Amino acid sequence: MKEAQLFLEEMSEKRFNPPVRGRDLLVEGLLNAGYIEAAKDMVRKMVKQSCAPDVSTFNALIEAICKCGEVDFCFDLYWSWGIPQIGRCYTMLITMSGRGGRFVEAANYLMEMTEFGLMPISRCFDLVTDGLKNNGKHDLARRIEQLEVSLRDT
Known part of the structure; x- marks a missing residue:
């Protein structure tokens, strides 16, 4: 978890701002590596910057979060979009x-x-x-x- 958090912080410090699909891939990579909190943080940042994750990223996020029992996070994001x-x-x-x-x-x-x-x-x-x-x-x-x-x- 700390490695993923450090990676995200380093990415911000260097002002690395990948396109939406690049961010989606980062989120999916974090999920695949088991860094759910870091993936959620990344999605929160994307939403704040009006860069909505795509459907496949949301599906991967929901699947990972369902396994952990934290579905409220996904609902909050979906509610914000309608x-x-x-x-x-x-x-x-x-x-x-x-x-x-x-x-x-x-x-x-x-x-x-x-x-x-x-x-x-x-x-x-x-x-x-x-x-x-x-x-x-x-x-x-x-x-x-x-x-x-x-x-x-x-």
């Missing part, structure tokens, strides 16, 4: 929760997403309901199926 980005964030959170076997958490994200007026893609519903059923949570799976039907009817 609702369309929030839908992508929720879709990724639902997918990552499902892959991690946390289907109740994925169901909560799915319901929260619909409360914001966003329509989850069918794949999210399928992932959540199948996972819940396979884990004996049949009542919750049924509620999610009913939610999907009610949303598709409107």
Whole structure:
């Protein structure tokens, strides 16, 4: 962690200002090396400088942060950019929760997403309901199926 922080500080001192894609690559490299805090710092700096990270960088960030349980950071960034980005964030959170076997958490994200007026893609519903059923949570799976039907009817 200290090496990554020193690297970022050194980069600032030398006034090294890479283009957005270069910064994205730095963020992804920090994430791949396990320096999540340093990657988050880099993203914060990018947002302050109005250099929005691209979608692949956000996906890598969300995936890494989901594994650590720090999803609020991603939501804060997405909220600052508006609702369309929030839908992508929720879709990724639902997918990552499902892959991690946390289907109740994925169901909560799915319901929260619909409360914001966003329509989850069918794949999210399928992932959540199948996972819940396979884990004996049949009542919750049924509620999610009913939610999907009610949303598709409107």
